[in-house]
Amino acid sequence: MSPAVRFVNVSRRFGSVRAVDGVTLDITEGEFFAMLGPSGSGKTTCLRLIAGFEQPDDGHIEIFGETADGVPPYKRNVNTVFQDYALFPHMTVGENVAYGLRIKGQARAKRAAKARDALSMVKLAGFEGRRPAQLSGGQRQRVALARALVNGPKVLLLDEPLGALDLKLREQMQEELKALQKDLGITFVFVTHDQGEALSMADRVAVFNEGRIVQVGAPSSVYERPESRFVADFVGSSNVLPPAFASGHGGVSKWTSLRPEKIAVHPAGTAVPEKHAATEGEIKMVSYQGAVTRFNVEAEKMRINAEVPAGDTRFKPGDSVRLIWPKSAMVTMEEGA
Ligand code: ATP
Numbered sequence: 001m002s003p004a005v006r007f008v009n010v011s012r013r014f015g016s017v018r019a020v021d022g023v024t025l026d027i028t029e030g031e032f033f034a035m036l037g038p039s040g041s042g043k044t045t046c047l048r049l050i051a052g053f054e055q056p057d058d059g060h061i062e063i064f065g066e067t068a069d070g071v072p073p074y075k076r077n078v079n080t081v082f083q084d085y086a087l088f089p090h091m092t093v094g095e096n097v098a099y100g101l102r103i104k105g106q107a108r109a110k111r112a113a114k115a116r117d118a119l120s121m122v123k124l125a126g127f128e129g130r131r132p133a134q135l136s137g138g139q140r141q142r143v144a145l146a147r148a149l150v151n152g153p154k155v156l157l158l159d160e161p162l163g164a165l166d167l168k169l170r171e172q173m174q175e176e177l178k179a180l181q182k183d184l185g186i187t188f189v190f191v192t193h194d195q196g197e198a199l200s201m202a203d204r205v206a207v208f209n210e211g212r213i214v215q216v217g218a219p220s221s222v223y224e225r226p227e228s229r230f231v232a233d234f235v236g237s238s239n240v241l242p243p244a245f246a247s248g249h250g251g252v253s254k255w256t257s258l259r260p261e262k263i264a265v266h267p268a269g270t271a272v273p274e275k276h277a278a279t280e281g282e283i284k285m286v287s288y289q290g291a292v293t294r295f296n297v298e299a300e301k302m303r304i305n306a307e308v309p310a311g312d313t314r315f316k317p318g319d320s321v322r323l324i325w326p327k328s329a330m331v332t333m334e335e336g337a
Pocket of ligand 1: 043
């Protein structure tokens with residue numbers, strides 16, 4: 001089976017900026033695929049290349065096994081949900097959703113029926129007559145989604161679609177989007193700079209840095225086994241241990257990732273269990289983060305973060321502590337990368 005989307009060594013430059021730099025990638029049909037990376041890393045440009053709003057300078061793109069070279073956006077079986085929704089304020093919700101069908105010349109009754117179906121998919125049945133200004137942010141987001149779904153795309157491109165929503169609504173929409181994607185069985189390509197969002201929603205995540213994909217895989221593998229310092233640090237702000245530190249504590253003499261939640265904080269001098277490593281240091285900062293508390297500890301001339309479930313109030317800045325972690329939690333990365 002051909003992949004839904006294939007990038008073969010694709011580059012896109014704007015003047016001297018390499019927005020997308022030699023990306024090779026297969027996105028499988030029916031997959032929820034997240035593109036994750038910091039601002040300016042090339043995610044949106046990749047999405048625009050799939051949509052056909054941009055053309056590659058080098059390499060080529062296939063959609064369901066057919067070349068996309070020279071195929072205009074409206075002839076690709078692909079629709080985009082933009083971050084700002086781009087709804088027409090003077091049109092009703094129903095007219096907004098049916099707009100694409102009107103442009104394609106479909107009859108009024110058929111358009112209206114399809115728009116109703118699309119609105120019920122996003123739980124907005126009965127909202128046809130309202131204007132965008134009469135909707136909440138979350139409802140506007142759903143209208144934008146319905147407007148893309150009404151065309152029956154095989155690939156839906158979502159560019160930070162939840163960026164404008166507050167945290168609670170965003171979490172609710174994350175679940176709904178995921179459920180909708182599973183129901184419809186279509187391929188979603190989702191751009192975000194929020195690692196929690198990418199990890200919780202996607203089947204696979206591609207991590208971008210400076211126009212390149214630096215790692216791609218299931219959320220658990222990207223999180224548990226980062227291959228580079230960049231991924232370790234960007235996805236979940238891991239501790240990055242230098243080779244000498246790692247080898248001095250039972251690891252390999254390579255750059256090593258150690259997740260803060262794998263490190264337990266104990267009073268200085270606590271016995272170290274078998275198969276564990278430890279270091280002693282002084283707490284420099286305590287930050288309460290809701291579900292967890294993060295301790296920043298100075299040890300062996302480094303700063304190490306440890307995260308423990310909130311409610312542990314035993315320690316304060318200035319206390320001497322022993323950090324203890326399982327040796328198996330130390331993950332070796334590509335050297336220097
Ligand atoms: P963000 O999360 O901020 O949207 P991104 O990862 O989506 O970032 P892109 O929007 O793909 O990044 O941009 C990648 C790089 O290409 C940036 O340096 C950006 O300034 C540049 N760029 C993108 N579009 C254009 C354009 N039309 N003209 C010039 N430079 C552009």
